[in-house]
Amino acid sequence: MDDQQRMMHNQGQMANTNVLNQYGIPQQGDDPSDQRKQEIGDILQQIMTITDQSLDEAQARCRKHTLNCHRMKPALFSVLCEIKEKTVLSIRNSQEEEPPDPQLMRLDNMLIAEGVAGPEKGGGSSAAANATAAASGGQPDSAIEHSDYRAKLAQIRQIYHTELDKYEQDGSEIKNSDYEAKLAQIRQVYQTEYGKYEQACNEFTTHVVNLLREQSRTRPIAPKEIERMVGIIRKKFAAIEMQLKQSTCEAVMILRSRFLDARRKRRNFSKQATEVLNEYFYSHLSNPYPSEEAKEELARKCQITVSQVSNWFGNKRIRYKKNIGKAQEEANMYAAKTAAAAAANVGGGHDGQGAAGYNLGSSQSGMGGGGMYMNLNGDNYQSSDNSVNTLRHVMPQSAGYSNDSMHNSYDQPQVSQAHRSHAGSPIDRKPDDSSDSLQGTFMQSLDPADPGYYDQIEKNPKV
DNA sequence: AATGATGATTAGCG
């Protein structure tokens, strides 16, 4: 079997040499035309076997040399060049000057906008413009296969994904600096790869150009054809460039969306955390500015970050203050209602407890709207025993807090009283609060001396 | 879905 195959193979090769015979062309005859045919047949045989011949370097050089020295060579060469020129030109005309790829342009724009490509503060410029510069001093023999580049791109993707995974591991806390670092990393990778890409492209081009120039001595290759070849190579490489840019864009987009997601997603703190924070806030109401250590402590207790604690206190302070006006309004409304109810149903006004509580707080604590707001707004806060205790600390004078008899009688006037009363009785004494001396700081804006204070009041025309 | 509560972000101040 094996032998037979080989035989047949050999036969096939033989067939090449006898191809004419197979087509019934007589190999020999008296006819002069037969002789010509014989000659042609020989030539054809030579041509057909030429592909089977392997040339070693020396041989090739030798043949090239003899060819170059052939007397007919220049004439033949010019004719061939002419013919080729024509065909090349016709090809060229058909695919003239295509516009730059819009997709590539978009990618470029995005990369520049994201600061990945283009002029950059940190240097490492992406010598992109050099792409058009024809030959560089690269070594011609370091041709790089496209497949190599495919593999490299896969590698790049891998890197991105690893980075992004790492990024994701960071989980809840993603900082601006992280984002910038990652972006810088992407930029770095991109620019390195782009540099490599460019180098490879140039090297490959140079290699091909040199090869063609070399061959143009033995083969009819016009400069224009070389040019065209370069164009083709560029086009092929552009596909790779596109992939690189696309991957980079993708990576940036993912990074971006992750970052924004993390930034925007809001998670409520646990009830317990809110509890702890409120406790601290209300027990330091006179100076609700935790020190760095206190913040750390709170952060630990609440399982949140220090910056979250800071955010929380910032929000709390501002909202606490802000709500005083509203709280008053609401409390007054409520008070009015309660008063009406009380008037209608003397002695049975237990429903009005809430409102009564606010008013008591505001009028008796000497904290103006502050105390009032606390009761009104400290919803979750009120639910805890600790909080109530704290509250008492804040408003020690609300001994009447649970005194129903008082608010019924004071409901109406208390609103105005509240304003007056605290002017006379400078804010509470907190028995266990060492920070009372710092009173002014936070609550100052509630002081009648503060214009802001009156602003708040004025927002409440119903009194 | 409309609304309020709430954590995060931002500009601007000292």
Added chain:
DNA sequence: CGCTAATCATCATT
């Protein structure tokens, strides 16, 4: 840098 005030985006409740 830490703070306030305004604002955004989402959660939670109705």
